[in-house]
């Protein structure tokens with residue numbers, strides 16, 4: 143018995159593909175992006191897998207690298223391709239989570255409520271760090287992207303008023319994540335008026351409750367977090383990209399606001415979840431095969 147409905151792909155991509163309407167592509171984000179044209183996406187909103195946190199159960203997934211630097215290098219390669227497909231006026235909103243070194247624990251036991259959190263491996267403590275150190279991945283990645291040519295325009299604190307309690311007594315409970323705003327050029331599109339709050343320019347701390355999407359067993363974007371990114375950095379009919387599409391939240395927000403989107407996701411089960419959320423008549427489904 144298959145848990146998810148069969149996905150009907152309109153086309154199997156081997157080579158370059160020109161995109162004209164909203165599209166979900168099953169494939170590895172780095173390989174898939176290489177098949178897309180230059181300069182056609184206006185805005186990117188995405189949340190890559192965090193390092194060493196979760197096994198999405200599929201070959202080729204990012205996040206299970208043995209070394210932290212390998213993980214950062216893999217993301218750098220993906221975002222170099224993202225920059226190529228982005229228009230010169232384009233903006234990238236990147237949500238990225240942090241974690242702690244594992245100390246001496248070799249693996250994470252199965253969480254009965256959330257089997258995806260079981261890890262067969264747990265990365266070693268990176269050299270230079272100690273057991274219990276905060277990894278600092280968001281800023282390490284931000285500096286690496288900046289050095290790679292991106293303009294780092296803002297860090298946003300995503301404050302989660304409903305953050306999960308933690309069983310720690312030797313530090314505060316973590317209740318925020320970072321969202322970085324990067325641009326391809328010095329001058330870019332940003333409609334500050336569309337995202338004003340309390341009659342003034344939007345601030346850098348955004349209070350948004352986490353809101354799990356019922357069928358997805360992984361962290362999904364609350365739509366409220368995505369909306370200001372899409373509204374401020376694109377106009378109607380323009381393309382929004384999410385190279386780590388998951389359950390398709392970015393696609394849903396794009397559609398509701400009259401934008402087109404490209405979603406790339408490796409796991410066909412998640413694409414099936416996304417398919418149910420998206421308007422079928424205006425969305426095409428493609429799959430990357432071979433290399």
Ligand SMILES: C[S@@+](CC[C@H](N)C(=O)[O-])C[C@H]1O[C@@H](n2cnc3c(N)ncnc32)[C@H](O)[C@@H]1O
Nearest residue numbers: 170171191203204362363386388389391407408
């Ligand atoms: C944090 S989740 C994104 C969730 C998404 N923002 C949502 O709202 O549902 C990260 C996603 O990246 C996918 N992924 C991991 N490695 C990938 C790769 N190499 N290429 C494409 N997708 C990948 C995972 O399957 C997972 O769905």
